[in-house]
Amino acid sequence: MEPMLEMFIFETNQNLEQLELITMNSEKNGTFSSEEINDIFRIMHTIKGSSAMMLVNEVATLAHSIEDIFFYMRENKPENVECSTLTDIILDSADFIKEEISKLEAGKLADASASLLSESTKVFLTELKVSNGDIAQEKTPKKPAKNQQYYIAAEKTSDEAEELNVFYAVIKYKENCEMENIRAYTVMNSMQDVVKEIYCLPDNILEDDDTAFEIRKNGFNIWFTTKKSYEEIHNLLEKTIFLQELTVKQLAGVEECDFWPVKKAVIKEVVLDDVPVKPILVAKKSEGHDAHQTMISVNVDKLDVLMDLVGELVIAEAMVTQNPELAGLELKSFHKASRQLKKISSELQDGVMSIRMVPLSGTFQKMNRIVRDMSKKLNKQVELVLVGEETEVDKNVIEHISDPLMHLIRNSLDHGIEVPEERVKNGKNTIGKITLEAKNAGNEVVINIVDDGQGLNRDKILKRARENNLIYKSEAELTDKEIYSFIFAPGFSTKEKVTEFSGRGVGMDVVMKNINAVGGTILVNSEPGKGSIITLKIPLTLAIIAGMTVKVGNASYTIPIVSIRESFRPIEQNIIHDPDGSEMIMVRGQCYPIVRLHKIYNISTEVTDFTKGIIIMVETEKMTIGIFADQLIGQQQIVVKPVPIYIKNISSIAGITGCTLLGDGNISLILDAVGLMSKI
């Protein structure tokens, strides 16, 4: 992708995210503070400018019409603002822009028309003006919003005695450059610093898009007074983008101007003294705003390469410091130096890892929007509380959990939270509460979705499970947790009516699949009438996991620590051999099947007696099995690498998900408990 386009997409998405945040916050407060108005104005302005630059005209027009509203609100501070209608307009527009941006991202053309949205925005603005009585007052000098002269006064106190040059310039843009009025506006901005006073024709370039045609036809005329010389002015204007023709004339005085307005001192103060229009397009590079400047966007591929290199460095370091040729030598300073090296390289590893870590806040904030939209549609009152949104996870992981989270929140809202009347009847607060909480727990992130709704209906779930033949043991033996986890089975839904949001029965199993795909797990718990809690446990990163390395013959295998429940050396009495040759182990009264690694992978080893080796109990959603290996080597952080494609193509090697490099440069195969189950 073109770097310019990439930057545009990245920036616009960031701006939109911020826009949603501000808007939703204002809606909560029921009013737009002046700071928020300024922020939204600025964001819309940036989007307008940059999308006009990228020739995404529909977006630019839409952004423009929203900017108009906020321009009006900023200038006139109207008292009656329909806050929720306005937020709807903004959010709809943000959705539209997002849609278009994602089209661009996919390499398509952003071709949807925003005319409907722009229209409703304009209608809203007119209504806003009418309701605040501004249209009637328009002619009073205090409210010059519509037919005012557009000009920028650089200094408040004009020094009359100063010698000033007066110029008249006509700028003609190249054909097909589009959005001439916006380009003209950038010229006005860039001139702001050098001129004393400036006037232009057509005058209302920002308010009226039709001026673009006028500029196309007649050129953009500006009159201004400045201390600069003719050359300086000419050079400055020469830099205008898409410039076709430039004429600059020096005039003897203001009197010579065909178009020099009578002094309107009053207006001057109203317009720009307190809130100067920021020259967005020009100043953005130098000034930046908020935290954006300290951020850079990096291609994830580059980080992957960096990560690989660090992995190699760690291995290379181990090769040097643990070199067999050093064995038995007294090397005091060598060991001191190698310790230092180890410290630095492990810090480097942490550093590179942390680059890939992204806070969950972005994903969490998105939920705000869902809760807002849904509660409006379902006539429920819901408050979303976010806790621990600063918790960081690997970028890959975030991409995988965004959808599941959305599903779960929707489900809580749709199935969990009751309508206000029912809540009152049950003696609850009319406003339902959904808490989305994230916290670190070792190498995992735990995300809880807690709602105070009606909870899961145990009997209904059981009934559905019976109908779908999901029950695999006698019903009396099923624990509540086991019953609740049926909701993750494919095609399962107890909701009689399918709503727009949920009830189709797809969703929960997709949630399960997505979470499992990143090596996470889901637990459900619920209390009838009090609410339910869904817990997701997600590994921090996919690239590096904690693994236990075991030895079988000459081969080593690594088992992800998360799936290990315990390991021990068995005693003879606990081993059960059944008539058809399968072996089982009794642990605390429970019986589990055993998988002999050396047997299934055909490895020659001397340890074939259970009491000589070790059994590692590995847990998955479905069942627990014991893996028999020769001995434990130890626990370490491993970098997961895929099995070479060639090998994957010729054989399906059940039970192996990837490989990893050990400290000594040897390769260890990563075992996958689920795959091993198929071996039983």
Next chain:
Amino acid sequence: MAKDINDFYEEDTQKGKFLTFGIGREVYGLEISVVTEIISIQKITEMPEVPEYIKGIINLRGKIIPVMDVRLRFKKAFREYNERTCIIVVQMHELAIGFIVDDVSEVIFMEDDQIVAKPDIKSAQNQYIKNIGKVGDEIKLILDCEKMLDADDEVFLMELK
């Protein structure tokens, strides 16, 4: 444009050049353009459930690649690896693989007229040969890399039994 020219020259300098290696008494040739490097034999990690000729995977400076014993691929008897044993790392399309050979001799140049079609004999070894090159009195069997990588189901099934 410049890139095309570079490609052209690169192609040109490698054309007609073959890396020769020995398996038993025969000498084989491999087009130099697919060869990325030659390394000495190193520790191989065995993979379960793969055909016998796939000896396993090796760690090539952090990259994990599979290695194939060319001897076993040709259904010859296995020979213990020694200090002459080499792994020729070949990159084809997106795929990297190492060929384990008895020894590597040299890079030779052969004109098009030195290369002739292979005789029509059906044998396991023959199917991996593209054509035959003649340098003086010597015969070089030119390997067909694509065929080497095809998982022929027949062999695979036999090994499973």
